[in-house]
Amino acid sequence: MESNIWEGVAVGASGGSIAGITVYLIQYLHQKLRDYLEMRSINKWLKENSTGGKWRTTRTIASWTNLPEDRVQYLCSKDKEIKLSTGENEGLWAHRETVNKTDC
Numbered sequence: 393m394e395s396n397i398w399e400g401v402a403v404g405a406s407g408g409s410i411a412g413i414t415v416y417l418i419q420y421l422h423q424k425l426r427d428y429l430e431m432r433s434i435n436k437w438l439k440e441n442s443t444g445g446k447w448r449t450t451r452t453i454a455s456w457t458n459l460p461e462d463r464v465q466y467l468c469s470k471d472k473e474i475k476l477s478t479g480e481n482e483g484l485w486a487h488r489e490t491v492n493k494t495d496c
Contacts, residue, residue, distance in 0.1 A: 427467065427470070430457070430459060430463070430467055433457050434453060434457055434459075434464060434467055435471060435473055435487065437456055437457055438453065438485065438486065438487040438490075439487045439489065439490060441456070442487050442490045443490045445486075446486065446490075446491075447477050447481065447485065447486045447491070448484060448485055449483065450464050450465050450468070450483060450485065453468070453485060468485045472488075473487060473488050473489070474486070474487060474488065475487070475488045475491065
Protein backbone atom coordinates (compact mmCIF):
# COMPACT_ATOMS: atom_id res chain seq x y z
CA MET A 393 0.00 0.00 0.00
CA GLU A 394 2.84 2.38 0.83
CA SER A 395 4.47 1.89 -2.56
CA ASN A 396 1.24 2.95 -4.28
CA ILE A 397 1.27 6.22 -2.34
CA TRP A 398 4.87 6.97 -3.29
CA GLU A 399 4.20 6.06 -6.90
CA GLY A 400 1.29 8.49 -6.91
CA VAL A 401 3.47 11.22 -5.40
CA ALA A 402 6.19 10.57 -7.99
CA VAL A 403 3.69 10.65 -10.87
CA GLY A 404 2.09 13.85 -9.55
CA ALA A 405 5.45 15.55 -9.05
CA SER A 406 6.73 14.64 -12.49
CA GLY A 407 3.45 15.68 -14.14
CA GLY A 408 3.52 19.01 -12.30
CA SER A 409 7.13 19.58 -13.29
CA ILE A 410 6.43 18.87 -16.95
CA ALA A 411 3.42 21.20 -16.89
CA GLY A 412 5.47 23.97 -15.25
CA ILE A 413 8.29 23.65 -17.76
CA THR A 414 5.80 23.65 -20.64
CA VAL A 415 4.11 26.83 -19.41
CA TYR A 416 7.49 28.53 -18.95
CA LEU A 417 8.64 27.58 -22.47
CA ILE A 418 5.42 28.81 -24.05
CA GLN A 419 5.69 32.14 -22.21
CA TYR A 420 9.34 32.49 -23.23
CA LEU A 421 8.59 31.77 -26.90
CA HIS A 422 5.64 34.17 -26.85
CA GLN A 423 7.82 36.94 -25.42
CA LYS A 424 10.55 36.37 -28.02
CA LEU A 425 8.04 36.32 -30.89
CA ARG A 426 6.36 39.49 -29.62
CA ASP A 427 9.75 41.24 -29.27
CA TYR A 428 10.71 40.18 -32.79
CA LEU A 429 7.48 41.35 -34.41
CA GLU A 430 7.39 44.69 -32.59
CA MET A 431 11.09 45.30 -33.21
CA ARG A 432 10.56 44.57 -36.88
CA SER A 433 7.78 47.16 -37.13
CA ILE A 434 9.91 49.78 -35.33
CA ASN A 435 12.87 48.95 -37.55
CA LYS A 436 10.80 49.25 -40.72
CA TRP A 437 9.27 52.56 -39.66
CA LEU A 438 12.62 54.03 -38.61
CA LYS A 439 14.31 52.94 -41.81
CA GLU A 440 11.64 54.73 -43.84
CA ASN A 441 11.37 57.84 -41.64
CA SER A 442 14.88 58.63 -40.43
CA THR A 443 16.46 59.21 -43.83
CA GLY A 444 18.71 62.18 -44.41
CA GLY A 445 20.12 62.22 -40.89
CA LYS A 446 16.75 62.68 -39.18
CA TRP A 447 16.54 61.42 -35.63
CA ARG A 448 13.19 60.43 -34.11
CA THR A 449 11.99 60.70 -30.53
CA THR A 450 10.68 57.78 -28.55
CA ARG A 451 7.27 59.45 -28.42
CA THR A 452 7.11 59.80 -32.21
CA ILE A 453 8.07 56.18 -32.77
CA ALA A 454 5.54 55.06 -30.16
CA SER A 455 2.80 57.11 -31.78
CA TRP A 456 3.38 55.72 -35.26
CA THR A 457 3.83 52.09 -34.19
CA ASN A 458 1.00 52.10 -31.60
CA LEU A 459 3.27 50.89 -28.81
CA PRO A 460 3.84 52.36 -25.34
CA GLU A 461 6.87 54.66 -24.99
CA ASP A 462 8.56 52.38 -22.44
CA ARG A 463 8.22 49.43 -24.78
CA VAL A 464 9.66 51.41 -27.71
CA GLN A 465 12.61 52.56 -25.62
CA TYR A 466 13.27 48.99 -24.44
CA LEU A 467 13.09 47.52 -27.96
CA CYS A 468 15.20 50.28 -29.52
CA SER A 469 17.88 49.79 -26.90
CA LYS A 470 18.00 46.04 -27.64
CA ASP A 471 18.13 46.31 -31.42
CA LYS A 472 21.61 46.46 -32.96
CA GLU A 473 20.32 48.20 -36.10
CA ILE A 474 18.93 51.17 -34.16
CA LYS A 475 21.25 53.87 -32.89
CA LEU A 476 20.71 56.16 -29.90
CA SER A 477 21.79 59.77 -30.28
CA THR A 478 24.43 60.78 -27.78
CA GLY A 479 25.09 64.32 -28.98
CA GLU A 480 23.32 67.55 -28.13
CA ASN A 481 19.87 66.03 -28.54
CA GLU A 482 19.82 62.96 -26.34
CA GLY A 483 17.01 60.45 -26.42
CA LEU A 484 16.62 60.35 -30.19
CA TRP A 485 16.73 57.20 -32.29
CA ALA A 486 17.64 56.47 -35.91
CA HIS A 487 18.31 53.47 -38.10
CA ARG A 488 22.06 52.87 -38.45
CA GLU A 489 21.89 52.64 -42.25
CA THR A 490 20.16 56.00 -42.66
CA VAL A 491 22.36 58.27 -40.53
CA ASN A 492 26.02 59.15 -40.73
CA LYS A 493 28.31 57.84 -38.05
CA THR A 494 29.23 61.42 -37.14
CA ASP A 495 25.60 62.59 -36.77
CA CYS A 496 25.12 61.61 -33.17
